[in-house]
Amino acid sequence: MTSTIAIRRASIGDAFRLGEIGRATFTDTFGHLYPAEDLGEFLRTAHAPEAWSRRLHDPHIAVWIVEGHGGDVQGYASAGPCKLPVPDLEANAGELFQLYLRQDARGNRLGSRLLETALAWLESRRFDPLYVGVWSGNAGAQRLYGRFGFTRCGDYEFEVGRQRDHEFILRRA
16 A cells, blocks of 8 residues: 555665665566575675665765555665766766665555655766666566666676676666
């Protein structure tokens, strides 16, 4: 029910909650792809509260939390200056770093609403063009980004432990 869902800008005090939702949603979405030790190490570093705290302190990065009834965290998104390995990257390119929702929070256009929020922030900061990296096997995310004008412009490898995933780079001008 979207009436009980709120999307709000994350604050410094949300670092622990972002670590929890980051670990949960990454595991739900991709956990089956990795050996346990690779997944565990990735989650301990990428989604440590300290890592989230650094992002939340960075004035060039924005993070949003999706809260359900009672304040339970249902998802999150983050965005800022592009860090993807794009050849001849434009000086003011922006990137949607992450957009994740719990399995039971998907639907009701919640992913689209969260994406619209992040894109509006990137555009208000005059980031142009916009990029997103997406796993080559995540057809649902690719369709979502396609509906918002993103098209494939490259590839790269995303490391999780010893594994390297084939990722697509999508661009929106």
